[in-house]
Amino acid sequence: MKVAWAGSREAFQVSDRMAKLVANDPVFEKFSKPMLGRKELFKNTLRKAAYAWKLINDLRLTEEEAKWLRHYIDEPNYTDLHWEMFVPAIEGQGTKEQKKKWLPLAQTMQIIGTYAQTELGHGSNVQGLETTATFDRQTDEFVMHSPTLTSSKWWPGGMAKVATHAIVYARLIIDGLFHGVHGFIVQLRSLEDHSPLPGLTLGDIGMKFGHGTYNTMDNGVLRFDHVRIPRNQMLMRVSQVTKEGKYAQSDVPRQLLYGTMVSVRQTIVADASKALSRAVCIATRYSVVRRQFGSRNGGPETQVIDYKTQQSRLFPLLASAYAFRFVGEWLKSLYIDVKQRLEANDFSTLPETHACTAGLKALTTAATADGIEECRKLCGGHGYLISSGLPELFAFYVPACSYEGENVVMMLQVARFLVKTVSNLGYKQPVGTAAYLGRVTPLLQNNCAVQTAEDWLNPDAILEAFEARAARMVIGCGERLAMFENPEEGFAELSIDLVEASLAHCQLITVSVFIQKLNHEIPGNGVKRSLEVLCYVYALFLLHKHQGDFLATGYLTPKQASLANEQLRTLYSKVRPNAIAFVDSFNHMDHYLCSVLGRYDGNVYPKLYEAAWKDPLNDSDIVDGIQQYVQPILKQKLHYAKL
Ligand SMILES: CC(C)(COP(=O)(O)OP(=O)(O)OC[C@H]1O[C@@H](n2cnc3c(N)ncnc32)[C@H](O)[C@@H]1OP(=O)(O)O)[C@@H](O)C(=O)NCCC(=O)NCCSC(=O)/C=C/CCCCCCCCCCCCC(=O)O
Ligand SMILES: Cc1cc2nc3c(=O)[nH]c(=O)nc-3n(C[C@H](O)[C@H](O)[C@H](O)COP(=O)(O)OP(=O)(O)OC[C@H]3O[C@@H](n4cnc5c(N)ncnc54)[C@H](O)[C@@H]3O)c2cc1C
Numbered sequence: 001m002k003v004a005w006a007g008s009r010e011a012f013q014v015s016d017r018m019a020k021l022v023a024n025d026p027v028f029e030k031f032s033k034p035m036l037g038r039k040e041l042f043k044n045t046l047r048k049a050a051y052a053w054k055l056i057n058d059l060r061l062t063e064e065e066a067k068w069l070r071h072y073i074d075e076p077n078y079t080d081l082h083w084e085m086f087v088p089a090i091e092g093q094g095t096k097e098q099k100k101k102w103l104p105l106a107q108t109m110q111i112i113g114t115y116a117q118t119e120l121g122h123g124s125n126v127q128g129l130e131t132t133a134t135f136d137r138q139t140d141e142f143v144m145h146s147p148t149l150t151s152s153k154w155w156p157g158g159m160a161k162v163a164t165h166a167i168v169y170a171r172l173i174i175d176g177l178f179h180g181v182h183g184f185i186v187q188l189r190s191l192e193d194h195s196p197l198p199g200l201t202l203g204d205i206g207m208k209f210g211h212g213t214y215n216t217m218d219n220g221v222l223r224f225d226h227v228r229i230p231r232n233q234m235l236m237r238v239s240q241v242t243k244e245g246k247y248a249q250s251d252v253p254r255q256l257l258y259g260t261m262v263s264v265r266q267t268i269v270a271d272a273s274k275a276l277s278r279a280v281c282i283a284t285r286y287s288v289v290r291r292q293f294g295s296r297n298g299g300p301e302t303q304v305i306d307y308k309t310q311q312s313r314l315f316p317l318l319a320s321a322y323a324f325r326f327v328g329e330w331l332k333s334l335y336i337d338v339k340q341r342l343e344a345n346d347f348s349t350l351p352e353t354h355a356c357t358a359g360l361k362a363l364t365t366a367a368t369a370d371g372i373e374e375c376r377k378l379c380g381g382h383g384y385l386i387s388s389g390l391p392e393l394f395a396f397y398v399p400a401c402s403y404e405g406e407n408v409v410m411m412l413q414v415a416r417f418l419v420k421t422v423s424n425l426g427y428k429q430p431v432g433t434a435a436y437l438g439r440v441t442p443l444l445q446n447n448c449a450v451q452t453a454e455d456w457l458n459p460d461a462i463l464e465a466f467e468a469r470a471a472r473m474v475i476g477c478g479e480r481l482a483m484f485e486n487p488e489e490g491f492a493e494l495s496i497d498l499v500e501a502s503l504a505h506c507q508l509i510t511v512s513v514f515i516q517k518l519n520h521e522i523p524g525n526g527v528k529r530s531l532e533v534l535c536y537v538y539a540l541f542l543l544h545k546h547q548g549d550f551l552a553t554g555y556l557t558p559k560q561a562s563l564a565n566e567q568l569r570t571l572y573s574k575v576r577p578n579a580i581a582f583v584d585s586f587n588h589m590d591h592y593l594c595s596v597l598g599r600y601d602g603n604v605y606p607k608l609y610e611a612a613w614k615d616p617l618n619d620s621d622i623v624d625g626i627q628q629y630v631q632p633i634l635k636q637k638l639h640y641a642k643l
Helices: 002-006 009-023 038-058 063-073 078-093 096-107 254-289 308-343 350-378 380-384 390-401 407-423 432-445 459-481 487-493 495-520 526-545 547-552 558-584 604-612 626-636
Strands: 113-116 132-136 141-145 165-174 177-187 200-204 220-224 227-230 239-241 247-249
Touching: 002 009, 009 063, 038 063, 038 078, 063 078, 078 096, 078 113, 078 165, 078 177, 078 254, 141 165, 141 177, 165 239, 177 227, 177 239, 177 254, 254 308, 254 350, 254 380, 254 390, 254 558, 308 350, 308 495, 308 526, 308 558, 350 380, 350 390, 350 407, 350 432, 350 495, 380 390, 407 432, 407 459, 407 487, 407 495, 432 459, 432 495, 459 487, 459 495, 459 526, 459 547, 487 495, 495 526, 526 547, 526 558, 547 558
Parallel strands: 113 165, 132 165
Antiparallel strands: 132 141, 141 227, 165 177, 200 220, 239 247
């Protein structure tokens, strides 16, 4: 099962080795973080990042090993932006010459980069960005400028205090004409003394949600006052500006400029499974340890994991962690394929890849953020302690619903793809994840044939249900859209329904990938049978949660929905005996979980009690302030009101 979760034996070995390397090195200790002030916290992060970089070089770690090392260090920091956005942006949008010049510097960290796209006034709307890059043919330069307060670059990670360079997205202006938003390599700080370069104002945007979590990252603000950069620092794979000031658009889609975001969105889906698996591991282990009520004749109380309500909240999240792991693997292969196609100037699958990365990023991050909070609640009061590991995990994770594409904005991109697919049905057979829309007749006419709860243990029945639900919602939106004279107005008016239809489409993808994984990639019987139970839990949980869609589209009867719910209860009983095995298969070490409740040895109460005394408030019995502020109250005998 560990290999099934890791994806391969090799992947398991790499991640396991890096997990142990980090867990066994005192430099990467995490428990003290919540007690540090902002400056100490940040300096501590810089220290760890420097030590990690030295490890990567001394041990000659591979790129994969380095990624896992950074993952298990488990601390947002400037290297995330450098490796996950700055380097990929140059790789994806730089010319051969630009890659030849900048990549060696970036890959040896002689320069440290960030990705500066979002501004105070615009994040989702990239075409609305206000920073300008005005071409000066006299000097063969671009003049970078922040014309308004809202044009200030705002949020880029690592930009406030660390990054020496940035990919800055700005409005390209030549002879007063606007030629779209493009990426520019801009140096921010001196490589000699790290001071901001002339014309640049740089700072941190301030503390963020959750103390010890994202405040290890210096998210910055940047303003330009007519800063000049050479013309060859505009990323020119997609579009070019000649020395004469002529603008040329290559025969590649403008959207390749957005390629870095697509790349990160697909990694974010994999990250969702990692984050959700952490929370589920903690909540599952604690639910086995925790006993409450149910004692018979002085015997042990009931383990809370044996309550059906606890199972109905926990096991769908366990199943979701596996579902997101598998769809993340699938999405990565889709992305790798589109990258290879782009090299050959084949853009045929770019729209679908955009829709899948956008939609699955939105689906998995929203479900994971909600899931981590549910896991905190599943642990009762102790889940609210920092030592449970859950509050910090939640605070660290939830911005994923906003960054790299705000989730609703992303689902609207899926809707745009689906509407376009439906409008082309007459003369273009949909393929890939939208292929089911090419079979609308049976999907619209045939209703569910399930007669018993057992009938739901059939992947074909489940797939047909999810295809019919999505098809009927998408086609329904298409039909209502057709009644609007102005398509854009119709899209805006129907956007709520369109987002719901997009979610149905993305859930179909996730369920379908889970089923495909079981049919084609999980060998043997034991593991396969266990994962089949989780696949059915995931699918029937979604069917139950969204049964309104299935009923409103007429595909399901209330009886069939009730049979699905009955089967779900039965499936929970099948998950229960393997619950610990499922979460142990994540191979999360105690260091990574950073949770007293989720300890591998289950020794919760003594360790919870021990952890309490480490709080600095327990350094003394009479803490500072008692004599000055409390004792006077106790002694004043003030009775301002009849008590
Ligand atoms: C897409 C928008 C919303 C709109 O764009 P716009 O230009 O206006 O286009 P439209 O008119 O809507 O569409 C025009 C057509 O273009 C198509 N299109 C749009 N986008 C794409 C695309 N990306 N690819 C392909 N095609 C695209 C669209 O479908 C239309 O086609 P058609 O005409 O219908 O045929 C756009 O504005 C947008 O994308 N907005 C969102 C902005 C955004 O996402 N910003 C992100 C900024 S960067 C950021 O947030 C960074 C965050 C840092 C987070 C941490 C980073 C690291 C994460 C992983 C870390 C792991 C490291 C540790 C290791 C470990 O833990 O494992
Ligand atoms: C922790 C963190 C790290 C970040 N790191 C970086 C970074 O390194 N580099 C970088 O460039 N950016 C970064 N960002 C910024 C991030 O990319 C943006 O915050 C994100 O893209 C969302 O954009 P926004 O803030 O403009 O949201 P908005 O779009 O303003 O969202 C506000 C509300 O408006 C709604 N909305 C917006 N447009 C529409 C529409 N057309 N239809 C319906 N509803 C709509 C949204 O659904 C949302 O409910 C980071 C953000 C965070 C939180």
